[in-house]
Amino acid sequence: MFRHQGKNRTFIHNLRLATLLSFVAGIVNVTGVLSMQTLTTNVTGHFAYFAEEIMKRD
Numbered sequence: 001m002f003r004h005q006g007k008n009r010t011f012i013h014n015l016r017l018a019t020l021l022s023f024v025a026g027i028v029n030v031t032g033v034l035s036m037q038t039l040t041t042n043v044t045g046h047f048a049y050f051a052e053e054i055m056k057r058d
Helices: 011-036 043-055
Strands: none
Touching: none
């Protein structure tokens, strides 16, 4: 995936890369929540924090 650049990189390569990176980010988010009982994310955490506050009706 990382070897392909420019015109050699297809939509499938981009899709696989996006899937891998989002999976890793999700694991980091879940690990932070379970170990520290708080959201430990940055950009993706803004929406997660927003959703959590809505669920708590805060």
